[in-house]
Amino acid sequence: MSVEHHEGVHRHPAPTSFIRKYIFSVDHKVIGIQYILLALAAVLVGMFMSLLMRLNLSWPGTSWPILETLFPTGAPGGVMTPEFYLSLVTMHGTIMVFFVLTTAPQGGFGNYFLPIQIGAEDMAFPVLNMLSFWVTLAGFIVILLAIFVEGNQALGETFAGLGPSFAGGSGTVGPIGGWTGYAPLSALGKIAGPGQGAGMNLWVISIAIFCVGSLLGALNFITTLLNMRTKGMTLMRMPLTCWAWFTTAVLALLSFPVLLGGGILLLLDRIANTSFFIPSGLYVSGLLSGTNPNFPLHTGGSPILWQHLFWFFGHPEVYIAILPGMGATSHILATFARKPVFGYRAMVFAIFAIGLLGFFVWGHHMFISGMSPYSAIAFSVLTLSIGVPSAVKTFNWLGTLWGGRIRFTTAMLFALGFVSLFVAGGITGLILGQSSLDLPMHDTYIVTAHFHLVMGVASIFGMFAALYFWFPKMFGRFMSESIGKIHFWLTFIGVYAIFVPMHIMGIVGMPRRFSSFQEYDFLRSLDPLVMLVTVAAVITIGAQLLFYFNVVWSIFKGKKADDNPWEATTLEWITPSPPPHDNFAGVLPTVYHGPYEYAVPGAPRDYVMQTDLDTEVPSGNGHNGHKH
Amino acid sequence: MGRVLAVIIWIITLLSVLLFVSGKWWFPTAISDHAPALDRQFMITILVVGISFTAAQIGLGWMVWKYRDTGKSGDRAVYTHGSNRLEVLWTVITAFVFIALGVMGQSVWASLRLHDAPAGSYSVSVVAQQFQWNFHYAGRDNKFGRTDPQLIDDSALNFVGLDSSDPSAADDAVTAALAIPVNRPVELRLRAKDVIHNFWVPQLRFKQDLVPGMEIKVHFTANKVGKYELACAELCGQLHFKMKSYMLVLPEEEIQALQVLPQEQFQAKMVELLAKYPLPTN
Ligand code: HEM
Ligand SMILES: [Cu+2]
Ligand SMILES: [Cu+2]
Numbered sequence: 056m057s058v059e060h061h062e063g064v065h066r067h068p069a070p071t072s073f074i075r076k077y078i079f080s081v082d083h084k085v086i087g088i089q090y091i092l093l094a095l096a097a098v099l100v101g102m103f104m105s106l107l108m109r110l111n112l113s114w115p116g117t118s119w120p121i122l123e124t125l126f127p128t129g130a131p132g133g134v135m136t137p138e139f140y141l142s143l144v145t146m147h148g149t150i151m152v153f154f155v156l157t158t159a160p161q162g163g164f165g166n167y168f169l170p171i172q173i174g175a176e177d178m179a180f181p182v183l184n185m186l187s188f189w190v191t192l193a194g195f196i197v198i199l200l201a202i203f204v205e206g207n208q209a210l211g212e213t214f215a216g217l218g219p220s221f222a223g224g225s226g227t228v229g230p231i232g233g234w235t236g237y238a239p240l241s242a243l244g245k246i247a248g249p250g251q252g253a254g255m256n257l258w259v260i261s262i263a264i265f266c267v268g269s270l271l272g273a274l275n276f277i278t279t280l281l282n283m284r285t286k287g288m289t290l291m292r293m294p295l296t297c298w299a300w301f302t303t304a305v306l307a308l309l310s311f312p313v314l315l316g317g318g319i320l321l322l323l324d325r326i327a328n329t330s331f332f333i334p335s336g337l338y339v340s341g342l343l344s345g346t347n348p349n350f351p352l353h354t355g356g357s358p359i360l361w362q363h364l365f366w367f368f369g370h371p372e373v374y375i376a377i378l379p380g381m382g383a384t385s386h387i388l389a390t391f392a393r394k395p396v397f398g399y400r401a402m403v404f405a406i407f408a409i410g411l412l413g414f415f416v417w418g419h420h421m422f423i424s425g426m427s428p429y430s431a432i433a434f435s436v437l438t439l440s441i442g443v444p445s446a447v448k449t450f451n452w453l454g455t456l457w458g459g460r461i462r463f464t465t466a467m468l469f470a471l472g473f474v475s476l477f478v479a480g481g482i483t484g485l486i487l488g489q490s491s492l493d494l495p496m497h498d499t500y501i502v503t504a505h506f507h508l509v510m511g512v513a514s515i516f517g518m519f520a521a522l523y524f525w526f527p528k529m530f531g532r533f534m535s536e537s538i539g540k541i542h543f544w545l546t547f548i549g550v551y552a553i554f555v556p557m558h559i560m561g562i563v564g565m566p567r568r569f570s571s572f573q574e575y576d577f578l579r580s581l582d583p584l585v586m587l588v589t590v591a592a593v594i595t596i597g598a599q600l601l602f603y604f605n606v607v608w609s610i611f612k613g614k615k616a617d618d619n620p621w622e623a624t625t626l627e628w629i630t631p632s633p634p635p636h637d638n639f640a641g642v643l644p645t646v647y648h649g650p651y652e653y654a655v656p657g658a659p660r661d662y663v664m665q666t667d668l669d670t671e672v673p674s675g676n677g678h679n680g681h682k683h
Numbered sequence: 684m685g686r687v688l689a690v691i692i693w694i695i696t697l698l699s700v701l702l703f704v705s706g707k708w709w710f711p712t713a714i715s716d717h718a719p720a721l722d723r724q725f726m727i728t729i730l731v732v733g734i735s736f737t738a739a740q741i742g743l744g745w746m747v748w749k750y751r752d753t754g755k756s757g758d759r760a761v762y763t764h765g766s767n768r769l770e771v772l773w774t775v776i777t778a779f780v781f782i783a784l785g786v787m788g789q790s791v792w793a794s795l796r797l798h799d800a801p802a803g804s805y806s807v808s809v810v811a812q813q814f815q816w817n818f819h820y821a822g823r824d825n826k827f828g829r830t831d832p833q834l835i836d837d838s839a840l841n842f843v844g845l846d847s848s849d850p851s852a853a854d855d856a857v858t859a860a861l862a863i864p865v866n867r868p869v870e871l872r873l874r875a876k877d878v879i880h881n882f883w884v885p886q887l888r889f890k891q892d893l894v895p896g897m898e899i900k901v902h903f904t905a906n907k908v909g910k911y912e913l914a915c916a917e918l919c920g921q922l923h924f925k926m927k928s929y930m931l932v933l934p935e936e937e938i939q940a941l942q943v944l945p946q947e948q949f950q951a952k953m954v955e956l957l958a959k960y961p962l963p964t965n
Contacts, residue, residue, distance in 0.1 A: 138921045233918050239895060240878040240920060247878060248813065248920040334896025336832035338844075339877040340813070343832060358879060358894050392750070398765035401774075423881070425894045428796035432789050439785030446777040447770070449739060454769070456746035458761030463684035463751065471747060475692055478739040479699075482732050485781065489788030491721055492728060494795075495710070495888045498881065498916045548691065555699045559708045564885035566916045569924040575912055576962050577711055577885055584708070654760040661759050 067181060069636035079189075081181035082636060086188050087167030088529065091522070093192060094159035095606070097150050098515075100199075102596050104147040104228070111135045111143075113589035115571045128226030129206060138249040140570035142205065142227035145250075146198070148234030149258065152372065153265050154195050156514050160379035161307070162188065162272055164521045165300040167529065169276060171627045172294050174285025174644050176637040179278040183271050190268035198261035201229035205254035214253045219349045220244030220325045223253030230255035233568060235369070238332030238361040242324040246339050246350050259322045266315035269307050276304035285626075287646030291403070292665065294625045294650040295396060298403050299382025302410040303375050309414070310371040317364030330356035362424055366417035373510045374413045377477075378406065380517020381448060384473045387520050388452055390623045391467035392459030393661055395651040398451040405451075408444035416441055422493040431490045438488035445481050449474065460654075460661075464621070465539030469520035472547045473513050479551070480508025483558065498568075501561025504554045512550045519546075519602070527620045531632045532613030538605045542598060549595030556584045624664050625650050648672050685751030689744035696740040700733060711886050712965055714907035714932065718888040721791045728784055795889075800870035800902035805863060805938070808872045810843045811880035811893045813919055814926035817842040820856045823943045828852020835876065856949035860957060862931040864938040865908050873899045881917035884930050886963065892917055905932040910960035931956055 070076045077085060110119065118133035129139035166184065170177055178184045204211050204223035211224020222245050231250030232241040236258065245252040280301045284293070320331040328351045335354035337344045345352030389396045396402060418426065418434030452474050461467065483505045486492050496502065519542075526534045560581050565572065572578045572585065619628040626646070630639055644666045652663035652672050663670045713722060750760075800806075808819040808827055821827045828849045835844035845852050863869045873882060875893040883890045891901050915926035933941070933956065941952055 137924060141918070141921070141923070231918075231920065237879055237918070240918070243878070250921075337877055337895055338812070338832055338835045338837075341837050343835065356896070358896065392760060393752070394760040395762070395764050397763070398770050401765065401770045422792075423890050424892050425897055425899045428792065431792065431796070435788060435792075436782065436785045439781045439788075440778065442781045443774060443778045446781075447774055450769075450773045451765070453739075453742050453746055454765065456743075456750055458763070459746075459750045460752040460758065460760045461685055461747060461750050463688070463747075468684075468688065471688065471743065475695075475740060475743055478743075479736060482736050482739075485732055485784060486725070486728050489724070489728065489785060489792075490796075491788050491791035492725055494721065494791075494890050495725075495885065497890050498883075544691075548695070551695050551699070555702060559702060562710055563708050564711065564883075566883065566914055568918045571924050574925045574927055575914060577912055580708060654762045656759075656762055 067177065079185060081177070081185045083166050083170050083178045083181070083184055084529075084634065086184050087163050087165075089188050090158045090162035090166060090191070091164070093188075093195060094155045094163060094518075095603070097154035097158070097195060099603075101147050101150040101155060102599065104143045104150070105592065106596050107135070108140060108143050108147065109589040109592045111140050111570065112572070113586050115573055126206060126226075126228070128208060128224075129228060135570075136226065137570040138225060138227050138231060141231040141568065142225075142229045142250050142254070144568055145231055145233055145258070146202070146229040149198065149262070151511060152234055152376065153262065154198070156376035156510070157265075157269065157372070158191060159518050160376065160514060160521075161276070161300060161303050162191065164383065164518070164525065165276060165303070165379060166272075168525065168627055169297055169300050170279060170283070171630065171634060171638050172297055172625055173280060173283060173288050174626050174639070174646065175279060175283035176639070176643070178275050179283060180275050184275050187268045187271035187275065190264060190271065194261045194264035194268060197257050197264060198229070201254040201257040201261070204257065205229050205250060205252070211253060218326060219246060220251070220256065221253050225249035225252065225254070227254065230258045232258070235365055236321070238321060238324070238358050239334070239337065239356070242321055242332045242361075243337075243339060244325055246342065248340070256322065256325060259318050259325070263315055263318040263322070266311040266318065269311045270315075273304040273307040273311070276300055277308065280304075285643045285646060291400070292646055292649050294382075295385040295399070295402055295406075296379070296382035298406050299378045302406050303378045306371045306375050306378075306410055306413065310368040310375070313364055314368035317361060317368070321361065324356070328353070330354055332356045332358055332361045334358065359421070359424055359426060362421050363417070366420045367414075369420065370417040371413045373506070374409055376510050376514045377517070378409070380473060380514045381406070381477075383517045383521040383524070384452065384470045385455070386625075387466050387470040387524050388455045388474075389651040389653060390524075390621055391462045391464055391470075392456050393462070393653045394455055394459045395649070395653055396451070397454030397457070399649070399651070401447055402451055405444035405447045409441065412437065412441040412444070419488050419493075422490045423497050435488055435490040439485065442481070442484060442488075449478055464523070465534070465536050465543055466520050466524035468540065468543045468547075469516050469523060472543065473516040473520060476508055476513040476516055476550065480505055480510070480513055480554075484509070495564065496561060498566055499561035500557045500565045500567055503567050504557035504561060507557070508550070508554050512554065519543075522606075524621070525627070526609065526613075527616030528627055528632045528634070530610050530613070531616055532609055533616050533620065534605050534609040534613060538601055542601045542605065545598035545601075546595060549591055549598060552591035553588050553595060556588050560584060622660070622662055624648075624652055624662050626665055629664060629666055685747045689748035692740050692744040692747075696737055700737060703729070703733065710888075712963065713888055714886045714905050714909070714911070715888055716904040716906055717791050717795055721888050724788055724791060727787070731780060731784060795901070795903065800900065801868045804868040804870040804902060806870045806872065807861060807863065808843070808874070809861070809882065809893065810874050810876060811882075811915070812842065812876040813878065814915070814922040815842070816859055816861070816913065816926070816928040818858050818861045819843050819845070820858075820942065820949070822854030822856060824851055824854055826851040828855045832876070854943075854945065856944065856946045858950055858953050860929045860931065860953055861913060862933055862938065862941055862953065862956065863905060864935050865932050866904065866906050867935065868902055868904045870900060870902045873901065878919050879917050880915045880919050880926065883914045883916035884911050886911050887930075890916055908932050908934055908960075910957060910962055912962065929957055931960060
C-alpha cells in the first residue's frame with residue numbers, strides 16, 4: 056500500500072496526565088466513548104423505569120415491597136400512585152429521546168468515527184467538542200436531580216420558599232408532562248398538581264442545557280466534515296455514515312435553537328410570571344388566575360404556540376435519532392454482504408430528502424390540537440411524501456443484500472434487524488400521517504407502538520450494530536460473538552412481542568399516558584395483550600444484562616483484534632486498533648476509491664480499501680451510482 | 684444462521700399479520716355518520732401497510748436465506764453499484780401510492796373540519812377541567828346563557844361560570860354527562876378551564892383537544908342510540924386516567940323532553956337515562 060503523505064492541519068500533542076487523557080480530554084475518540092458511556096448509563100435508568108411502568112399496568116394495585124423501600128412516598132405500601140406512574144412516563148421518554156438517542160448515535164459513534172473515516176486527526180474544534188460533552192453531561196445530572204427533589208419530601212420543601220412553581224416533594228420521580236411537556240400544564244407550576252413544581256423546572260433547564268451541548272456538537276461536525284477531509288476524500292467517496300452524521304448535524308443546528316427558545320419562554324412562564332403559553336381567564340384547582348399569590352395573573356399566551364415550537368424541533372429530532380442508525384446500517388450491510396452499497400447516490404439523496412422534508416411535517420403531531428384544519432391537510436400530504444425517501448432507503452438496503460455473500464456476524468444481525476424494524480415501525484406512519492385517520496388514532500397506543508419501533512428500537516438496533524462492529528477498533532478486542540448472538544435473538548423477538556400488540560391496543564382505542572386501564576369497559580378485552588406485552592418486556596429487558604456483561608467482559612477479556620478484522624474498506628480500518636492519539640500516526644492517508652468497493656472483479660482480494668493505490672477498480676472513480 | 688434468521692423473520696411476520704386479521708380485537712362498532720368512510724379509508728391504508736410490511740419482510744428473509752455466505756472460496760458477490768432504472772421505478776411507484784393515500788385521507792377530514800355545523804344542529808357547550816367534564820345545555824330557549832371565567836366557582840358548583848343575571852341562562856342546565864340526539868348533526872363548543880384535555884369517544888371515531896383560551900367548534904352526527912364511554916385523551920395531570928364521562932345518544936323525543944327540564948330535574952333525568960341504557964358489548 057502506498058500512500059501520499061501530507062501534513063495534518065490540526066495538531067495537538069498527546070496528553071500525558073490521566074485527567075487530560077481520560078476525563079477532560081479533547082481527543083474525539085475519548086469524547087466519543089464518554090458519550091457512549093453516558094448513553095449506556097442513561098438507557099439503564101430509562102429501561103428500569105419502563106419496567107416499573109409495565110408492572111403497574113399489568114398488576115394495578117399490587118404491592119411490590121421493594122418499591123416501598125425505594126420510593127416511600129411514590130409507592131406507599133408498595134403500590135404505585137398515578138402521579139408516580141406519570142412521572143415515570145415523562146422521565147423514561149425524556150431520558151430515552153435526549154440522553155440515549157441523541158447522544159450515542161451522533162456524539163458517540165459520530166465523534167469517534169467521523170474524523171477517522173474522512174482521514175482527519177481530530178475534530179475541527181477539539182475544545183468545543185469537549186465542552187459539548189460536559190454540557191450534555193450537566194444536562195443529564197440536572198434531570199436526575201428531578202428524581203430527588205420530587206421524590207424527597209424534605210428536599211422538595213426547601214425549594215418551596217422560592218415561589219409557587221419551585222416546591223418539589225410530590226412523591227414522584229420527576230415532572231408530569233410527558234416528553235412533550237405540553238403547556239399550560241407544564242407552565243402553571245405547583246397549582247396544576249403533583250409533578251408541576253421543582254421537577255418541572257429542572258426538566259426545562261435540563262433540556263435547555265442539552266440544546267446548548269447539541270448545538271456545540273453540531274457546529275463541530277459540520278465544520279469538520281466540510282473542511283478536514285483528507286486528500287482524495289471527495290464528498291461522494293465518503294462512507295454513508297458520514298453523510299448521515301453530517302445531515303444529522305445540520306438538522307440539530309436548525310432545530311435545537313427553536314427548542315432552546317421555547318424552553319426559555321416556558322421557564323419564564325413558570326418562574327417570572329410571563330404568559331407566553333398561558334392564556335387569560337384560567338381557573339385551576341379552585342383558583343382564578345390573578346386572584347391569589349399562588350396563581351398570579353396570566354394573560355395573552357397561546358398553548359398551541361408551545362406545540363409548534365416543540366414539534367418544529369420534535370419531528371427533526373426523530374430523524375436526528377434514526378439517521379445515524381441508517382448510516383451505520385448501510386455501512387455494515389455492505390461490509391458483511393461483501394458488496395458495494397446499492398444506489399449510493401440515491402442513498403445520499405434520500406438522506407437529504409428526509410432531512411429537508413423533516414422540517415415541513417411537524418404539524419402531523421397537531422392535527423387535533425385546534426390548529427387550522429387547512430394546514431392539517433398540507434402537513435398530512437407532506438408527511439405521506441416523506442415515506443418515499445424512507446422506502447427508497449429500504450429498497451436499496453435490500454438491493455445491497457441481493458447477490459451478496461452475507462456473513463452473519465452479530466453486527467450484521469443487528470443491522471438486518473434494523474431494516475426489519477425500520478420497515479415495521481415506519482410503515483404505520485402511513486396511517487398516523489393521515490389527518491382523517493388521526494381522529495381515532497391520535498394519542499392511543501398505536502402511536503406508542505409506531506414511535507417505539509421506528510425511533511426507539513430501530514435506532515437502538517443501529518447502535519448495537521455499530522458497537523458490535525466498531526468495538527474491535529475502539530478497544531482492540533472483539534465483543535463475544537456467542538453472547539452477542541443470544542443477545543440479538545432475545546432482543547429481536549422480544550421487541551416485536553412488546554410493540555406489535557400495542558398497535559392492536561391503539562386500534563381498540565387505548566389511550567397512552569394512562570396509569571391504569573381499569574376504569575374503562577371498552578378496554579377490558581385488552582387485558583391479555585397488556586399482560587403479554589409486560590411479560591415480553593421483562594424478558595427483553597433482562598436480556599440486556601447479557602449485553603452489559605458482554606461490553607465489560609470484552610473490554611478486558613475479549614479476543615484480540617487486528618487492524619482490519621472485518622476485511623472492510625474504509626479509513627478506520629487502516630489504522631491500528633485502537634487508533635493512536637492523532638489517528639493515523641502523523642501520516643494522513645490519501646483516498647483513491649469509493650467507500651464500498653467489495654467484490655471488485657480482478658482485484659486480488661474481495662475488497663479494495665479506499666487507500667489501495669495499485670488496484671484498478673473498473674468503474675474508476677468510486678462515485679458511480681449511475682453505472683452498472 | 685441466514686436460514687434461521689429468515690425463518691424467524693417470516694414467523695414474526697406471520698404472527699403479526701395473524702394478530703391483525705384474527706378479528707378478536709378491533710375498533711368498537713362505529714356509531715357516527717362519518718365513520719364508514721373513515722373505516723374504509725383505514726382498511727385501504729392498513730391493506731397497503733400490511734402488504735408493504737409483509738412484502739418487505741419476506742424479501743428481507745429471502746435475501747438473507749439465498750445470499751448467505753456458503754464459504755466456497757473464490758466465490759464473490761455480484762459487483763454492482765445499483766441501477767438507475769430501478770431507483771426511478773420504485774421512487775415513482777411509492778410516491779404515487781403514498782401521496783394518493785395521503786390525498787384520499789383528507790376527504791373525511793375535510794367533510795368534518797372545513798365546514799361549520801349544518802343549520803339545525805344540536806349544540807352543547809363542553810367545558811373540561813381537571814378531572815371532570817361539564818356539559819352545558821342551552822335549555823328551552825336554545826340560547827346559551829352568558830359565561831365568564833370570573834364567575835366560575837367550583838365550590839358553589841358553578842363550574843362553567845354561568846351568569847345568573849343573564850335571562851337566557853335561566854333555563855340552562857349543566858351536567859357531568861353528555862346527551863345528544865340520534866341522527867341529527869351535533870355541534871360541540873369545546874373549552875377548557877385549566878389545561879389541555881381531549882374529547883374521545885372511540886365509537887364516534889372522533890377526537891378533539893379542548894384548549895384553554897380557545898373555543899373550538901366541531902360537529903358530527905351519531906346514528907345509534909345508546910350509552911358510550913367518553914375519555915380524556917390528552918395528558919392533563921394526576922388523575923387523567925379517570926377523567927371519564929358518558930355520552931348518551933338519545934331518540935329525538937327523549938332529547939326534546941330532556942332539553943326543557945330545569946337544572947335539577949335535568950340532572951335527575953340524566954341519572955335515570957344513564958341507568959337505562961347499557962354499554963355496548965363490542
Ligand atoms: C424495553 C423497552 C421499552 C419498554 C418496555 C418501553 C415502555 C414504555 C411505556 C410503558 C411507555 C408509557 C406508555 C404510556 O403510558 O403512554 C413508554 C413511553 C415512551 N417511551 Fe418507551 N419503552 C421501551 C423503550 C424505549 C426506547 C428505547 C425509547 C427511545 C426512544 C423509548 C421512548 C419512549 C417515549 C418517547 C415515550 C413517550 C413518553 C411520553 O408519553 O411522553 N422507549 N415506553
Ligand atoms: Cu413527526
Ligand atoms: Cu386528561
